[in-house]
Amino acid sequence: MSDTQPTPNAQRHSGDYDPHASSLRGEVDPGVMEELLAVRGSIDNIDATLVYLLAERFKATQRVGHLKAEHALPPGDPGREAAQIARLRRLAEDAQLDPAFAEKFLNFIISEVIRHHQAISASRAGDGADPLT
């Protein structure tokens, strides 16, 4: 990359991350290690993308949290969640991803979102609780 090009966020904020860090050094054939590192480069790119996607999703759900608190709506919406989970399970099947994993992953995220919504609502109610935002 030339000096005049802006550095992508993923590289700018990677700190002292060593993409070659491994406990396998010296134990693996150098050719195998080379291939492993090439694949790990893709894994690192995917992980960085996941972080950015999750950050955007949480920005959106925080807006929903404030809207719900403002209008005294409950933090969770089980009807919406059931529809989301059914949809994600179908998408996972199409993508050859384990649907049970997709469901568990979405439930994990949603439970964190609901926790945030509860905190937003509590802080609006003036009970001194810190919002998790």
Ligand SMILES: C=C(O[C@@H]1C=C(C(=O)O)C=C[C@H]1O)C(=O)O
């Ligand atoms: C974001 C919302 O709040 C909760 C979180 C959801 C999510 O993370 O997708 C979905 C439903 C709600 O339980 C919402 O109601 O849309």
